[in-house]
Every structure is written in C-alpha cells, then in structure tokens.
Amino acid sequence: MASFISSKNWALGKRRIAKKWREASPFWDWLTTGVVILNQRGEVDYANTTAQDLLELSVLQLGEKPFVQHFISEEQLTKVLAEVRQESYAIHRLLFNLQKIGRPEPLPTLLTVSSILETDSVLLEFVTAEQQLRLDREERTLEQSQANKELIRNLAHEIKNPLGGIRGAAQLLESELTNPELTEYTQVIIKESARLQSLVDRLLAPHRKPRIIGDVNIHEICERVRSVLLAQYPKQIHIIRDYDISIPEFRGDNEQLIQALLNVAQNAAQVLADFSPQALPGYQATITFRTRIARQITIARHRYKLALELHIIDNGPGIPVDLIDKIFLPLVSGREGGSGLGLTLTQTFIQQHDGMIECVSEPGYTDFKILIPLP
Structure with missing residues (x-):
C-alpha cells in the first residue's frame, strides 16, 4: 500500500496513527491481553503494559532492534508476519512457543496476528496459556x-x-x-x-468481629510477623526480607492482615523446625518475605491497575500432592494437632480486602502468593 502513496503523505499518515495509539494507550493498558503494534519495518511502534510484563522487555528494550530478533523462533515469527502482510486484513491464530533469547524455557502463548486497516502495520495479541x-x-x-x-x-x-x-x-x-x-x-x-x-x-x-479500617504499611506487618517468628524460633529459622519499598500504603484492617500472614508463616516455621534436623548437612531452614507491585491484575472478576504481590516462601519439604488442592478448606490440616482453620481464616481475611491467595509447592519450595489491590 505504501508504494501508492508519496513518502511525505505516508510519513504524515503514520505520525497521525502513532499519535492515536499514544492517545489510546491508557485504554490499551487496561487490557489483560498483551498488545504489540509493528510498523512496516517490523519495529515496535507501541506495546501495552501487559505485553511488556509478558515479554519481560520495556518499550526502550523493544525498540533497540526489530521485534522478531528478540526471540529464538525468529524465522517462524517472520514467516507469520509476512503471510499477514501479503494477505489483506488476514488474521492468523496459532499456539506459539514464545522463547526469548536468554530465557531458559519457552512460554506457551496463544498468538493472534492481524493487519491494521489502511496501514502497513501489524497487530500482535498475546495471551499466555498460564494466564488463562x-x-x-x-x-x-x-x-x-x-x-x-x-x-x-x-x-x-x-x-x-x-x-x-x-x-x-x-x-x-x-x-x-x-x-x-x-x-x-x-x-x-x-x-x-x-x-x-x-x-x-x-x-x-x-x-x-467488626473490621477496623486504617492505613496499612505491608512492610510493617511483615516486620511484625518476622519478630514473632524470631521470638519463637530464634535459632532454627533464617528469615530473608526482599522488599519493594516503593509500595504505597493502602486501606485495610491491620490486625486481620497480621493474623493472615502469621497463619501462613507459622505453618511454614513449624514444618521447617521439624524438618531441618533431618535435612542434609549445611541445610538452612529459610523463610522469605518478598513484596512487589503487580500490574493489570484480575481478582474475583475485577480488573485492577496495581496490586500488592506478597510472597511467603519456604524451603521445607513441600505440601503433599494430595493436600495441595485442599489446604484452604476448613478442618483440613497436614500437621498432627492442627485445627485446619488457619489457612481458611487467612483466605477469608485476604478476600475481605478484595484480594486472593494461592499456593504452589514442590519438595524444597513452597510459595504462598497474596494479591491485594492498591489505590
């Protein structure tokens, strides 16, 4: 199409299109789908926040070279883009193993590639199988x-x-x-x-019990829980703090959140205290508190631009496979003498803050992830 338009008019048209994309960027950033727009040279004209998070590349990094050169599967991507450009308004959907250069494993992705009307630009939409x-x-x-x-x-x-x-x-x-x-x-x-x-x-x-709402500093809560654990297990447990101090305060019930984190962390500490004497020489029982900001998160069918992402990670024996899908059910406990209510209450408290909690576990690694919307 560009061959029938003067280079001056084409440049003006392209600038107008790019301006529209920039003006629409707040709306693109609310999408759960990763969106990338490529120009006729295969360079990135636009990438929304979801795409940057998914690809683990910033706009500046994406602009350093043509888009396909960021990936090991460059030939396959180039072929798909060429097919779309040759067929007017064609749409290609494929299950694509997106493997970035330097990334150890491919990321299974549902990729949709389509041409943009009246331009030589191409629209790419990414949805990871993991996300779905x-x-x-x-x-x-x-x-x-x-x-x-x-x-x-x-x-x-x-x-x-x-x-x-x-x-x-x-x-x-x-x-x-x-x-x-x-x-x-x-x-x-x-x-x-x-x-x-x-x-x-x-x-x-x-x-x-009525909730007492006030300003919550998540790191003060983590430190409170940490001090309790160190008082109970002064020598058996090593605690690592990996905080993002830029996380803002939010409104919530401090006591509920302290109890929620304490239930998870105490479970981990009790398991580690019993496990460490039988572990390999040099083993150090460790619990990690990690805080990050997550972007464009969906919780309970609601979309949030920012959310607190808190991980409580331990290097214990892991949760048995037959229990991992039941740990938040009431009266289910994997520990002798446990009431089976701690994680149920934790889930309730987190949900009362419009958040969610989930867990992944394998021998040597258990991660409880808590997401709570931020203002």
Whole structure:
C-alpha cells in the first residue's frame, strides 16, 4: 500500500496513527491481553503494559532492534508476519512457543496476528496459556470459597445451640453427684464442650468481629510477623526480607492482615523446625518475605491497575500432592494437632480486602502468593 502513496503523505499518515495509539494507550493498558503494534519495518511502534510484563522487555528494550530478533523462533515469527502482510486484513491464530533469547524455557502463548486497516502495520495479541489457566483456577477458588463460608456459618450455628445445652446439663449433673470419681466423666463432657465452643467461635469470628479500617504499611506487618517468628524460633529459622519499598500504603484492617500472614508463616516455621534436623548437612531452614507491585491484575472478576504481590516462601519439604488442592478448606490440616482453620481464616481475611491467595509447592519450595489491590 505504501508504494501508492508519496513518502511525505505516508510519513504524515503514520505520525497521525502513532499519535492515536499514544492517545489510546491508557485504554490499551487496561487490557489483560498483551498488545504489540509493528510498523512496516517490523519495529515496535507501541506495546501495552501487559505485553511488556509478558515479554519481560520495556518499550526502550523493544525498540533497540526489530521485534522478531528478540526471540529464538525468529524465522517462524517472520514467516507469520509476512503471510499477514501479503494477505489483506488476514488474521492468523496459532499456539506459539514464545522463547526469548536468554530465557531458559519457552512460554506457551496463544498468538493472534492481524493487519491494521489502511496501514502497513501489524497487530500482535498475546495471551499466555498460564494466564488463562490462572483465571479459570481463580474463578473456581472464588466459587469454592463462597460455598465454604455458607457451609461454615450454617454448620457453626447448628452446632452451637445444642452444645450450650450439653455443657449446661453436664454442669447440673455434676452438682448432683455425690461420688467424686464420677465427676471425672462430667469434667470430660464440660472440657470437650468448651473446646468445641472455642472451635465454633473461631469459625464464626471472621463474620462477627467488626473490621477496623486504617492505613496499612505491608512492610510493617511483615516486620511484625518476622519478630514473632524470631521470638519463637530464634535459632532454627533464617528469615530473608526482599522488599519493594516503593509500595504505597493502602486501606485495610491491620490486625486481620497480621493474623493472615502469621497463619501462613507459622505453618511454614513449624514444618521447617521439624524438618531441618533431618535435612542434609549445611541445610538452612529459610523463610522469605518478598513484596512487589503487580500490574493489570484480575481478582474475583475485577480488573485492577496495581496490586500488592506478597510472597511467603519456604524451603521445607513441600505440601503433599494430595493436600495441595485442599489446604484452604476448613478442618483440613497436614500437621498432627492442627485445627485446619488457619489457612481458611487467612483466605477469608485476604478476600475481605478484595484480594486472593494461592499456593504452589514442590519438595524444597513452597510459595504462598497474596494479591491485594492498591489505590
């Protein structure tokens, strides 16, 4: 097309198009899809934030050389771009293993390549298979969490009413007994009723206790949790702090977030304390607190421009495969003597901040990732 237009008019037209793309950039940046626009020479005229994050290349880095030269699969990309340019308004969709030069593994990507009307430019759209799987997994987790909350509330109320009657009856019975040996049995009833009452109260606590909203500094919360762990395990656990100090404060409930992080970190510390004596010589039980800013994040079907990304990572034995999909369910515990409520409460507290928590684990590496929207 450019051959039928004077070079001056073509340059003016291209500048007008580029200006429109720049003016539209705030809208492009809200897309969950990575968008890259290439000019007739195969150079990047525009790349939205999602594309830069996905490709791990800034606009300046993308502009250093033609787009295809950033990737090992340069020939395949060049062929696809040529086919689109030769066929007017053609659209190609393909599952593409995007492997950047210097990257150890390819990234499976659904790539859509299309020509842009009345220009020699080409539009590339990237959606990673991993991204789609994460969105599907997040939606299932949200639905499961909502069902769990209803089940817990209904079950706790059904248990609480007869439990009070059982405990009261045992206390009345004990007052009528003349044989001290028989009071041992009534004490068992009273103590077990009290234990169950405490369990029910913990199940209902997140829904009863009013939230106290204030300014939250996530690093102050991490330091608070760190000090608790060091007091409990002064020699067994090494704690690494990897903070992004540019993360701004946000509105939230400090006590809830402290408890949420403490539940996760204490679980890791307890497992590490038991695991480290049996580990290889030179092994150092380690927990890492890592904070970052995530961009263009979808949480519970809502899109957020910025979010806090907090990782709590340990190098313990990992979570058993048969438990990894159940760890946030109530009354499920992988530790003897555990109540199975800690991670359930953590998930509830994080969701009350419009956030989400997920976990990946393998032997030697367990990562709990928390995402909370930022202003």
